[in-house]
Amino acid sequence: MYNKKALMNTYMQLPNVFTHGEDIYLFDEEGNKYLDFVAGIAVNGLGYSSNVLKDALKEQVDKLLHISNLYYTDTMLKAANKITKVTKMDKVFFCNSGSESIEAALKLARKYAKYKGYENRYEFITMKNSFHGRTMGAISLTGQTRYQKGLAPLLPSVKYAEFNNFESVKNLVNSNTCAVVVEVIQGEGGIILADKIFLEQVRALCDDKDICLVFDEVQTGAGRLGYPCGHMYFDVKPDIMTMAKGLGAGVPVGACLATEKIAKGFNPGDHASTFGGNPLVMAAVNIVVDEMLNDSMMEHVRSVGEYLHKQLTLLKSEFKCIKEVKGIGLMQGISLTYPPKELTSKAYENGLLLVGAGTDVVRFVPPLVVENKHIDMMIDILRKVL
Numbered sequence: 001m002y003n004k005k006a007l008m009n010t011y012m013q014l015p016n017v018f019t020h021g022e023d024i025y026l027f028d029e030e031g032n033k034y035l036d037f038v039a040g041i042a043v044n045g046l047g048y049s050s051n052v053l054k055d056a057l058k059e060q061v062d063k064l065l066h067i068s069n070l071y072y073t074d075t076m077l078k079a080a081n082k083i084t085k086v087t088k089m090d091k092v093f094f095c096n097s098g099s100e101s102i103e104a105a106l107k108l109a110r111k112y113a114k115y116k117g118y119e120n121r122y123e124f125i126t127m128k129n130s131f132h133g134r135t136m137g138a139i140s141l142t143g144q145t146r147y148q149k150g151l152a153p154l155l156p157s158v159k160y161a162e163f164n165n166f167e168s169v170k171n172l173v174n175s176n177t178c179a180v181v182v183e184v185i186q187g188e189g190g191i192i193l194a195d196k197i198f199l200e201q202v203r204a205l206c207d208d209k210d211i212c213l214v215f216d217e218v219q220t221g222a223g224r225l226g227y228p229c230g231h232m233y234f235d236v237k238p239d240i241m242t243m244a245k246g247l248g249a250g251v252p253v254g255a256c257l258a259t260e261k262i263a264k265g266f267n268p269g270d271h272a273s274t275f276g277g278n279p280l281v282m283a284a285v286n287i288v289v290d291e292m293l294n295d296s297m298m299e300h301v302r303s304v305g306e307y308l309h310k311q312l313t314l315l316k317s318e319f320k321c322i323k324e325v326k327g328i329g330l331m332q333g334i335s336l337t338y339p340p341k342e343l344t345s346k347a348y349e350n351g352l353l354l355v356g357a358g359t360d361v362v363r364f365v366p367p368l369v370v371e372n373k374h375i376d377m378m379i380d381i382l383r384k385v386l
């Protein structure tokens, strides 16, 4: 038995203790088996049985775990070239989490402004109902006060616009604006898709004023929408993009990517991370790009995503408590007439792991290797529970 009180009181964990995973199932120490539609919250894209990933990590453990960013490593150079190619961005900075990738994006946007001689450009425009992480910069950017309680003063130079309302963004832009930050799908906010036209209008505005457009793709990136990055679905390109979650398939990693033009803002000494992009982590990223962000896997995600959408829509026609089916690819949700916790708790009691999003949404973010048969099993459990 473990003393669970040794952990700080920051999470509301389930009572059981998980020990291992297989395929897309998790097992606890009592041998209970759970169908996992959480995947470490949109992280474990390759599921729990990827021998390619495991072998690459084992091989790297024998070679080199960590050296400083004072030196190049073969694994990091490989990963940098692969990830910039597949995302069609020019440059990457590796860090360790989504929040850190946001911090890097904020710093790069300000540095780019200074580099261009815009001395007073320091303000960020972000969206209401957004989520960008838990560090002080990222939480300041997060447009939901419930995450900010007790933490004031936050970063003072953040303005909150209405998501999918171009006029609202435009009205906040002034000579101090340095970047506009958007999630192409608000994930933690409740699986809310950006309108393509909204993204296009913001893109045009940023181009017009030489303001950085930052897409936070921590959750939508790494193939979750059936494209290497989510903005490819909308066909609107950012200047800066953040990635994390699925990028390491379970190994902690974050990335801030940028175009050549914007990346000129950073010079040696401007930003750093001791562990960012270390050899072990980069070994995982190399596998993720090869095994996960390829055409056939992206086609698979789009296809199972459509199947999931169809099955959830069918369920909606059977149960009045489902208000809406939301999302695309393998980032979907159902909004409910009651708190999502009621459904996720019952699902858990029936061997299915699900997670909430926003105030009324239950989210489906399974491993990208999920198959229709797993979706059928998940729907059967949901039907019973509903």
Ligand SMILES: Cc1ncc(COP(=O)(O)O)c(C=O)c1O
Binding pocket: 097, 098, 099, 100, 102, 131, 132, 133, 134, 183, 187, 188, 216, 217, 218, 219, 244, 245
């Ligand atoms: C869109 C988005 N940005 C940033 C983050 C923060 O990432 P991390 O928890 O790795 O710091 C999250 C986490 O859920 C996220 O969904």
